[in-house]
Amino acid sequence: MDERSKLANDNTSEHTSDPANAFTIHPLNCGTIRNHERSGFLYRTDCGGGRINAPCIAWLLRSQNHTLLVDTGPGTRRHAARFYSDDDVNQEDLLRDELARLDINPSDLTHVILTHLHNDHVGGAPLLTNARFYVQEAELKEAVWPVPFQRPIYETNQRGKIPSWVEILDRMEVLEGDVEIVPGVRALLLPGHTAGSQGVLVNTAEGEFLIAGDLVPLYENWPGTESQAIPNGNHTDLRAYAASFKRLAALNATILPAHEPRVFDFKQYPSCRCL
Ligand SMILES: [Zn+2]
Known part of the structure; x- marks a missing residue:
């Protein structure tokens, strides 16, 4: 069975056809x-x-029955000052502000999927006090003992600093490979940028969207075909990267990149400028 039919098979359950399992995606x-x-x-x-000024994007997923978050941004100004604007001294916690804009209390979130454990994706996690965090096993191993040049981005072995991913260790759900998190939301192991990077395949009323994490930081990385795809300059394994691009080519999904300013041309996906 090829990759496309395998994925289609996995997803042709009542899950994706049930409108209750159609999500909207809010960057x-x-x-x-x-x-x-x-x-x-x-x-x-x-x-x-x-x-460029590259945004750090978290994604709120909403259906009739479920609300989930994918990634958390870099965290509070106190934890991650360099990701904050000098112009607005009132911004102390951008994730909290963004959730408030959508009428979400951080303590209401129970399911958070982390594409990987780099600090600009996991830094905000400690705010979410009632969440379980879905992480690939290979990624957790990488964060514990990264290749030396990735230690700073995992905040690993940085004297006097507790990495955000350590603060949530007791609430991690460790995954091995592809896993359905809730009906209509599926984690896909897509290594290359890091050993345990994962994407999130989301069912919507207009087909599937893939939140790609840093496998696809900008739209330009993924023009739609393997032969024209461009890896992130920051990566650990190009062979794994190529295999993950092959999986992307087999999906029939709209790709959402992790650091692309044009993502905010729309307030939500499937696309809508209306909110
Ligand atoms: Zn990264």
Whole structure:
């Protein structure tokens, strides 16, 4: 069975056809990687061609029965000051502010999927005091003992600093491979950027969307075909990356990138400018 029919088989249950399991996806702007060399996301393609302010995006998923969060941004100003704007001294916790905009109390969230454990994706996790956090086993191992050049981004072995992922260890649900989290939301193991990166396949009224994490930081990384795909400049394994791109090609999903400013052209997905 090829990948496409295997995934289709997994998902042709009553789950995806039931309108109760159709989600809307809301991007939340939880911080900014400022003045970032754009080619750093693009395997040095067009190196020196420009710099961008790249948002750190969390995603709120809502259906009739479930509310979930994917990723948490870098965390509070106190924890992650460099991701905050100098202009607005009133911003102390962007994740909290973004959830409040959607009338969500952080303590209401019970299911949080982490695409990986880099600090700009997991830093906000300690705010979510009642959540279980879904993480791939390979990613947890990587965070404990990363390759040396990734220690800072996991906040591992940084003297005097407790990594956010350590603060939530007792509430982690550790996954091995692809797992349905709730009907209509499925975690897919997609390594390459990190050893245990995962994407989140979300059923909507207009087909499936894939929240790709840093496998696809910008729209330009994934033009729709393997042959034209560009890896993130920050990665641990290019062979694994290529295999994950092959999986993307087999999906019939709309890809949502992790650090793409144009994501905020729409307030929610399936796309809508109305809220
Ligand atoms: Zn990352």
